[in-house]
Amino acid sequence: MIKQLHFYGGIHPVEDKVAQSVPIVEPPILGTYIVPLQQHIGAPAKAVVAKGDQVKRGQLLGEAQGFVSAPVHAPTSGVIREVTTCLGPSGAQVPALLLASDGEDAPAEPMPAIDWRQASPGDLRQRISAAGIVGKGGAAFPTVVKLSPPPNKKIDTLILNGVECEPCLTADHRLMLERAADIVTGAQITAHILGAKTILLGIENNKPDAIEVMRQAAADSGIKVCSLRVRYPQGAEKQLIYAVTGRKVPSGGLPADIGCLVQNVGTAAAIADAVCLGKPLYERVTTVTGTPLVSPGNWRFRVGTTYAEAIKLAGGVKEDPIKIISGGPMMGMAVYSLDIPVIKSTSGILLLSQDELTQFDVRPCIRCGRCNDSCPMAMMPGILSVQIENQRYELAEKWHVMDCIECGCCAYTCPASRPLVQHMRRAKAEVQAARRAAKAKAEK
């Protein structure tokens, strides 16, 4: 029997991937797009266009400010109607541009294609930076920062993340089926930049078709496709590294410390587009799903498409959704407005109906220990949460609360319905604030 690759802990929630057999659809050009200037972690982009400017598809709208930042490009051609702010998926107001499309979708002059086999890593990094590519797995970390590890840290293994362990979401699955060749090219470019010798692609074995397609596409490229046992949160960076290589990221460290780099398959495809076609990142595949929807599916949305439009494209609703989540059910954020735009990191829009939603009554911890068994970071969420409730944040820091990846396994298994993840987030925020204060004091 072949040993199945997996990691410690985790859970197996209902998969509910109803949209996995629905091919990616190209939506029609909409009337208006709300393009946030912050679609990534880091400093927001600075607008380089003004109200009334005519723009073309792929034209630069906002330039990166600082190292950890990313530029933003126009999703279609049209007129900038307003420089304003909009509600982002995190619930905060972010600077944004209101783009009224002219319906022509005229492309701007694309950046020249690069023959990546001949190009230097520096040129390729510059292109990836200019194309505004960010991690498409969810955190939206600027890819170029990830691809520029400090010189003393040598990356030998590139790991592609095609796990998509989050229930309901199918965007990466469809992308692997439909754009396998581009993902392979993107991975090869990334490995070329880093000088990585090994490329591994992790896919859970509930997607046998994707494993098959990727194996064929990767036949002569040196990419090894790893089939993984289905387990949430396998798609988390540290868990995936352990599953496919057996290496452990040290507490508080980065994958670069153990010579690994993890990249989402969507990011790889975007890199291939940027380098081989000169196309900046202004669209992404997003799953729109949930029982209230008439036709759940996967769409290649331009950034700036509002959730309201996305739901309309999915045939509208047959019953009133009671909760709308940006992302998947485990790690997604509930949103309270449909005027939120799809951004580079929106992997899914999930609608829940009344009978799918439970309002929890929080009860005291019964010390059953299920959270300890399910925590993929081998923490003790239950006992930690009690300390956090009593505001003992220093103790929580000592007990490695900063290692929490907020996957939600503990809260999922908790029979007392304790909001464990929220407690962890609170402690992480407090510890970070304390660290910042200590740093500011030290600098003084």
Next chain:
Amino acid sequence: MITVILLTVTGLVSGLAIGIVVKFFGTTPNPLEEKLLELVPGANCGGCGFAGCEGYAKAMADGSAKPGACPLMNDAVVQEICALLGVESEARAPVVAVVCCSGDDDHAQRMAFYNGVNDCQNAMLVAGGGKGCVYGCLGLGSCARACPYGAIEIRPNHIAVVHPELCVGCGKCVLACPRRLIKLTPKSAPVHVFCSSPEKGALKRKFCSAACIGCRKCVKEAGENQVSMNDSLAVINYDNPPDAGVAAACPTGALRTTAIMESTRG
């Protein structure tokens, strides 16, 4: 029987040991510090900025703290301490905390139903708490729990209200509020602006019917240099506060007296 004898002997020996240690190695406490310790209130609220009343007494004894820093002491006690320390007493203006928001559930709109940890700081981590106005009181009671005097009440319609007669002005709630809504104001000031949103009036109106909409009526009604406008938010000059009558000019009720606030408690 053996147990009883053994325990008795152990007790006697230990007691003797403690006695000897205290007699020969004990430190004589500073008599000034001892007297001060009797005079400080003993509430350990931290309003003076020291670690409890003992810390404050020590600091006063070695001259690093002034007698007037404790918000809880009345003037007679301060005088007594000043006499002990041989310093001049300074004039003190008692302060009281005010929650600068009127956005209870009857006036302010909620955008989302929040079901999570019952704490304002925690709610702030989830899309800012789901209240329409991102500056308003979340009403989950972080300030009330921080108050050592039980002076803050969370009303059933989810807003924090300070009871001025219980508040001593220690300022613990000021730090506890994640939205920085609580201000320490002179106890003598009769009216306050119960709104903290710097947004434009029309936008505030969208989410809250009791917000300061920046109509400037209070500025015209009040005397010169008593109320000013900071964009769309009235600001009271607490060095020269307007009298209670100016509250009648406010069309939304954002500018009101603490007395009216008390009467709405129901």
